[in-house]
Amino acid sequence: MLQISNTVSLADWEIEMTAIRAMGAGGQNVNKTSSAIHLRFDINRSTLPAVYKERLLALSDSRITSEGVVVIKAQAYRTQELNKQDALNRLQELIKSVTVVQKKRRPTKPTKASQRRRIDSKKKKGQTKSLRGRIV
Template structure:
């Protein structure tokens, strides 16, 4: 069981983990050993509550396919066990981040002093411009 929060848990059967060969530098170890982990998690077919599913599917994330499948590739570490733990931790982090609801932004209003400063600046600028006119004797 993968614990997302106190009330939400994911059974291991819903998470598909495959060992693959890692990319990049590493020489013989990278070329021979399947130490990277490819994680697939189907959001729609999962046992997550509807709130979590809606929030995850609404995310604009490159790790989520159009079919609603989260795909993570973990190849940072040398061992498969560490990469598996890293992939699961990143999945939990993604689900938790989707569940957090941000406060709605309330726009602030300008203070009275800032309004006065703005109007004084405008009148000063207007006086400067008015003084540029033609002078008659």
């Protein structure tokens, strides 16, 4: 069971993990052990609240397929257990990122003083650049 928050958790049947051979450096060990983990999590079939599902499906994340399946490949570590934990942590972080509600931005105008400082700095830069010119 993967705990997302105090009230939300995922059952083991919702997360499908398969061991695959890792790619990259590692010599002979990489060629003979299946230490990488391929995690698949179907958003539509899960028991997540509807709000979380909508937000996950709305994400433009390369790990989420068009069918609504989260695919995570973990191969950073040499052991299968560590890769399994890494994949679960990454899934948990992805779901937690959706739970945070972004604060609505209230548009503001710059103050007179900040506008004056900006113009003054632009004038000073312009003077510095004009002094770099050829002396006649």
